[in-house]
Amino acid sequence: MSKKTLIVVGNGMVGHHFLEQFCASPAAADFEIIVFGEEKQLAYDRVHLSEYFGGSSHADLAMGTLEWYTEQGIQLHLNEQVTGINRENRTLETPRGSYRYDELVLSTGSYPFVPPIKGNDRPHCLVYRTLDDLDAIHASSEGARTGVVVGGGLLGLEAANALKSLGLEAHVVEFAPRLMPVQLDADGGALLRHKIEELGVQVHTEKATTAITEGEDARLRMNFSDESFLETDLIVFSAGIRPQDALARASGLEIGERGGIAIDNHCTTSDPHVHAIGECALWEQKIFGLVAPGYTMARTLSSALNGDRETAFTGADMSTKLKLLGVDVGSIGDAHAQTPGARNIRFNDERAGHYRRMVISEDGKTLLGAILVGDNSHYDTLLQYALNGITLPENPETLILPESQGGAPALGPDALPETASICSCHNVTKGDICGAIDAGCSDLGSVKAETKASTGCGGCTALLKNVVDSELEKRGVEVSKDLCEHFPYSRQELFHLVKVNGIRTFRTLISQHGKGHGCDICKPAVASILATCWNEHILATDHVPLQDTNDTFMANMQKNGTYSIVPRIPGGEITPDKLIVLGEVAKEYDLYTKITGGQRVDLFGATLSQLPDIWEKLIAAGFETGHAYGKSLRTVKSCVGNTWCRYGVQDSVGMAIRLEDRYKGLRAPHKVKMAVSGCTRECAEAQSKDFGVIATENGWNLYVCGNGGMRPRHADLFATDLSDEELIRTIDRVVMFYVRTADRLQRTSVWMENLEGGLEYLKQVVLEDSLGIGAELEEHMEGIVGTYQCEWKTAVEDPEKRKRFREFVNAPSQCDPVQEWTVERGQRRPVLESA
């Protein structure tokens, strides 16, 4: 089946977001995608446009990269305006050609409204919407002294700030009697005006401009209806936006009375093959001039094109929180109390410059809207009350009173329901955040990366942090860098203390650098540090009480309190004789037997007291511990490689065994997995491992910091065509650098992402030795390799250590009474129900 064609007109914020969503969806495979953008630049973050004057470049503001578009196979036509649509033939025209589509997406945004004033087309009359506009403003400001913004709304004030930052004397001319008439009331507007004037911006309200003529003292003169005038060197019109619907209009699509391309709940226009999203779209007679609703439309449309008719666009919250010229302004819901019966509560402190207004329902139970000027610290709480319909406290005024007057504390993140929207730009709820944390995110950064929360307008940053901190705390994760209540240090700092001061026991460390007696957080962390630093047997008496049960008994505890055993099978290569021994042992002890994902055999259901006996037999047959219980190297998976495979170019099994033998037993902040593939066909799935090695004609390519599991991550290519020795030296360095600098329970992927400078920095440290520690890292690794011992061998040979494995110290023959078994598919399994 040949592919259909999807064309997107407009490469702005919403158009780009749509592509991100759609390309990640199954339907993307059925379409050729073509994108037209009128602007020269790739989609950029218009919300933060003003930062361009603060020194940000297009690259800083860009939302995607050309590489991404190339990877997705998208044909990108920038600087090419679509000039006509022929819906009958399903084609569209640009000055460069004609293109056929099967599905068409219009994301053409809006254009600044320039009031019809005589002279509005003179030079130095400008608008504020695109990077090109900003370049024009910048050029015009050369040699200028004053600048006027027409329009005292949100964008106008931002433009005024931009003029100020260009060194101009800035004026704002507003037709309405107050600033931000849409979002604020009279008192709020007055306070905002006062504050802005204090900052040196002159505000002129109730001024209707009648004509723009040549100035006497400056380039231009603005004449007002009250016969007054104002001279200025440049004018920026910011009198509102209008949906960019010209194309749709000309092609006969349904258009709203005051503009906007009419869409249904699935963002489809009056033509089933034409869709519209973002600021150009009109839903139930409403235009949405914010980015979050546009993103929601983009997601809705992507779902619809995947055949999902459930997901629908159902309108959007238009609450806003801004800092305009450094002044906090917030407006929530029904700010103007238009709901019948609505009541107001106002707090106005003219001295401090704080104004707050709550609009509450007739019964006083719910918050309908709010206005804040001068201090947005109440915004998040009020917004959550309004959005989630949370019942207001008995004295709702406490929510906006200063705390000294008995103001209620902010609505803690705990009080929010799971469905509370935390980030409206990316539609992230509190439940999504909890989910991400349960899936392994352990700090703000990783939650952001996982959910995208707070990567849009940024308005939700503070709230997100509160929710993440509170959820982490609930799960017992310390939010501060402190390891736990016993040590005011991070794992890395403790590592340093241990190493530098030559500390060899937990007792010494806690008495010199901590307090109390330790807990299940710091004890295993310190055990791992001690093991890495000094590589002593983990059952050395001092270390026993520090370990997790799995480390203490060198096996993995299962739900009924029994253990599973995973002997090492380096590279997954095993002789038939050894395989038979595994079978015989499993049979003798009635162990449930299963092949693991890491090419080994897992034997389940051994009781504590059986462990040493079982290991005695395994060791006699030449097995070693597989460290499946430890935060250490697990397996080095491999494909069969060039010894058998007709495509193989190197001996992947040989290399896997060499790597596994080298790094086995090394204690790390988290488990470490590796794999080696014999050619680029990648049968060993090496790119999903912490260290992935793929054979090339000339040697080995090394990939680092990948992982599978809950949050899979592709490993990054780190170095190419390495010889055997180079490969090992490079892995030595990365491994040791990880072990020394990572946080407790941080896998290599998260560690790398949190390194300042990321992959590039890691390359400098390891490949260019920018810190001058390369030799030290290798030496440390050599030391560990040299002192390796199979922990199980040491344990079974030492009667004192074996004593630890008694189930009940006073009753050797007593077996654990709660273990009930049943047989399934020919093997034994527990019947115990876990809580």
Place this chain on the structure above:
Amino acid sequence: MKPRTRWEAVCTVDDLVPESGIAVWTEEGPVAVFYLPHRLPALFAISHTDPFSGANVLARGITGDLKGEPVVASPLYKQHFSLLTGVCLEDDTVRVKTYPVLLDGNQIRLEVRANQRESIAA
């Protein structure tokens, strides 16, 4: 009426592991005995059965203190149990049984309910 009890000898000092627990079998079933040499008293005994999983594993948890309270963390689902009261710190509606424990020479003794047969014999 207080049920009749007796001090059952369960193990010797040599069986204990400092800063950690061991399991013993008593008339009342499995009990975990902890030895925290840096505290006074240094001996604690609670039920060995983890109430959340039903498995006999508490002696194999990591010991420590949280805000000064001596605790053990279940090795299965990581809840903390107070060694003084047996109360679960994460869910105070759950509590494991605690046993008075005593050092008698070299012997560790627990106060357990005397069952019928024992009390007649005694």
